[in-house]
Amino acid sequence: MINGCCKGKRLDEAMELFHEISQKGPFPNIVTYNTLMQSMFQLGRVSTACELFRKIFASGQVPNRVTCLILLDGLFKTGNLKEALKFFQAMQNSGLELDSVPYTILIDGLCKAGHIEVAKELFHQLSDNGLKPNVYKYGVMINGLCKEGLPDEAYRLFGCLGAWEIMTVRLIVAVIM
Numbered sequence: 001m002i003n004g005c006c007k008g009k010r011l012d013e014a015m016e017l018f019h020e021i022s023q024k025g026p027f028p029n030i031v032t033y034n035t036l037m038q039s040m041f042q043l044g045r046v047s048t049a050c051e052l053f054r055k056i057f058a059s060g061q062v063p064n065r066v067t068c069l070i071l072l073d074g075l076f077k078t079g080n081l082k083e084a085l086k087f088f089q090a091m092q093n094s095g096l097e098l099d100s101v102p103y104t105i106l107i108d109g110l111c112k113a114g115h116i117e118v119a120k121e122l123f124h125q126l127s128d129n130g131l132k133p134n135v136y137k138y139g140v141m142i143n144g145l146c147k148e149g150l151p152d153e154a155y156r157l158f159g160c161l162g163a164w165e166i167m168t169v170r171l172i173v174a175v176i177m
């Protein structure tokens with residue numbers, strides 16, 4: 001029911017249901033929290049999304065990987081750069097094994113916030129951390145470079161893609177067109 005309310009953008013109704021089941025049971029699980037947080041971020045209700053994140057701990061649960069990615073992405077997409085960077089640092093310090101997804105979110109957020117130099121540095125550090133950039137990461141970085149008026153750098157980066165990745169990009173472009 002909460003998911004349906006969220007899909008219908010009836011967030012106040014979703015929160016009423018959430019509070020009701022929080023008091024009566026069965027208690028909300030992490031998927032319910034994730035659904036609510038994602039919807040809150042999508043509709044710009046950042047403080048409610050962050051409050052839900054805090055409530056996860058208060059309920060005795062532990063946020064999972066998806067929860068952390070929702071928070072990181074939501075903070076970036078709503079313009080909360082400092083909080084997003086602070087949370088990313090906390091993710092690194094927590095011992096949580098970070099794959100390429102949070103780094104891609106970080107690179108995308110930095111590009112969109114106009115911090116292209118920091119994004120480029122992080123992009124190039126990925127391989128140092130044992131995370132080979134994939135087509136999606138390349139696309140995020142190339143897009144950021146183009147939006148910052150750096151088409152020559154974007155073209156050079158595109159040239160770093162292997163034949164398989166270029167075929168993938170061509171396929172994506174063909175499907176979109």
